[in-house]
Amino acid sequence: MPDLLANIGRTPLVPLRQIAAGLPVPVLVKCEHMNPGGSVKDRIALAIVDDAEARDVLHPGDTLVEATAGNTGVGLALVAAVRGYRLVCVMPEKMSVDKRTVLRSLGARVEVVPNAPPTSPDNFRNVAERMAEQHGWFNTDQFRNPANALVHEQTTGPEIVEQTLGRIGAFVAGVGTGGTLTGVGRCLRAKVPHARVVLADPVGSALADWIETGRLGLDGSYQVEGIGGSTVPENLDRQVVDEAMRVTDEESFAMARRLVREEGLLVGGSAGTNVVAALRLAARGGLDGPVVTVLPDSWDRYRAQPWMQAWGQPAC
Numbered sequence: 657m658p659d660l661l662a663n664i665g666r667t668p669l670v671p672l673r674q675i676a677a678g679l680p681v682p683v684l685v686k687c688e689h690m691n692p693g694g695s696v697k698d699r700i701a702l703a704i705v706d707d708a709e710a711r712d713v714l715h716p717g718d719t720l721v722e723a724t725a726g727n728t729g730v731g732l733a734l735v736a737a738v739r740g741y742r743l744v745c746v747m748p749e750k751m752s753v754d755k756r757t758v759l760r761s762l763g764a765r766v767e768v769v770p771n772a773p774p775t776s777p778d779n780f781r782n783v784a785e786r787m788a789e790q791h792g793w794f795n796t797d798q799f800r801n802p803a804n805a806l807v808h809e810q811t812t813g814p815e816i817v818e819q820t821l822g823r824i825g826a827f828v829a830g831v832g833t834g835g836t837l838t839g840v841g842r843c844l845r846a847k848v849p850h851a852r853v854v855l856a857d858p859v860g861s862a863l864a865d866w867i868e869t870g871r872l873g874l875d876g877s878y879q880v881e882g883i884g885g886s887t888v889p890e891n892l893d894r895q896v897v898d899e900a901m902r903v904t905d906e907e908s909f910a911m912a913r914r915l916v917r918e919e920g921l922l923v924g925g926s927a928g929t930n931v932v933a934a935l936r937l938a939a940r941g942g943l944d945g946p947v948v949t950v951l952p953d954s955w956d957r958y959r960a961q962p963w964m965q966a967w968g969q970p971a972c
């Protein structure tokens with residue numbers, strides 16, 4: 657009988673019936689929050705481990721170390737449990753306390769490091785790399801590992817093409833590692849070449865400027881987790897991206913709330929970012945087919961964050 661990991665992927669694609677009503681084209685959302693670990697990152701966790709096992713560089717009992725915003729850690733923890741690995745997660749302190757608790761509950765060791773820039777030795781990626789070298793652990797390295805973008809090119813993208821019967825006007829997504837946007841983008845370039853591929857970037861991230869001009873923008877702060885950044889991840893391929901859209905924290909969190917309330921989609925903040933950009937694209941017109949986006953993760957990861965706590969306050 658297939659194990660739990662066989663149930664990663666093949667997520668539903670559903671229309672936004674209320675929020676996108678009246679727009680020239682439908683907005684379709686891929687429910688990655690319905691993966692077993694609650695996020696799109698289950699796909700890459702399994703793909704990275706499968707790839708390393710196939711290359712004979714990883715063996716049961718080994719330790720995986722990952723620099724993660726949390727979701728890849730959860731995906732890796734599931735894979736580690738089923739396949740018999742130990743897991744160490746290095747997380748910037750900006751990430752929600754819920755994510756730390758979840759990872760520790762799953763048996764991972766969690767190292768919280770300061771929100772340091774990529775040049776700093778305290779930066780989460782640098783800490784993970786150092787730990788891998790020092791202890792002989794396997795650095796899953798989602799930012800650089802090509803198995804990340806490849807699994808989206810081979811699964812997420814083809815699933816979207818199949819679920820839309822090949823009718824896609826645009827695909828839009830935020831970039832953390834770039835795996836989703838690059839992988840789905842490459843698949844669409846091959847199979848639906850007229851589809852626009854669009855980056856949804858938090859205001860404060862430097863990536864939208866890079867897509868538009870080839871130069872990184874100013875590095876600001878923002879609260880949405882898992883997307884945007886001050887450096888270009890190796891897994892982001894600028895060749896497949898047509899344009900960028902900027903979305904504020906306020907817009908993202910307000911949309912996440914609407915997705916929960918009006919569509920019953922129990923998602924986190926970056927889903928809000930993606931849907932704000934998707935609605936803008938759909939409203940702009942000129943597209944030959946629906947706008948497709950992803951809902952990267954589940955709301956249960958953000959309960960302790962002030963923006964979600966505010967949902968429980970009585971309306972004034």
Ligand code: PMP
Binds near residue numbers: 834835
């Ligand atoms: N949203 C959330 C909540 C995430 O954790 C991530 C991954 N860091 C993304 C979106 C972006 O996905 P990707 O790494 O494929 O660019």
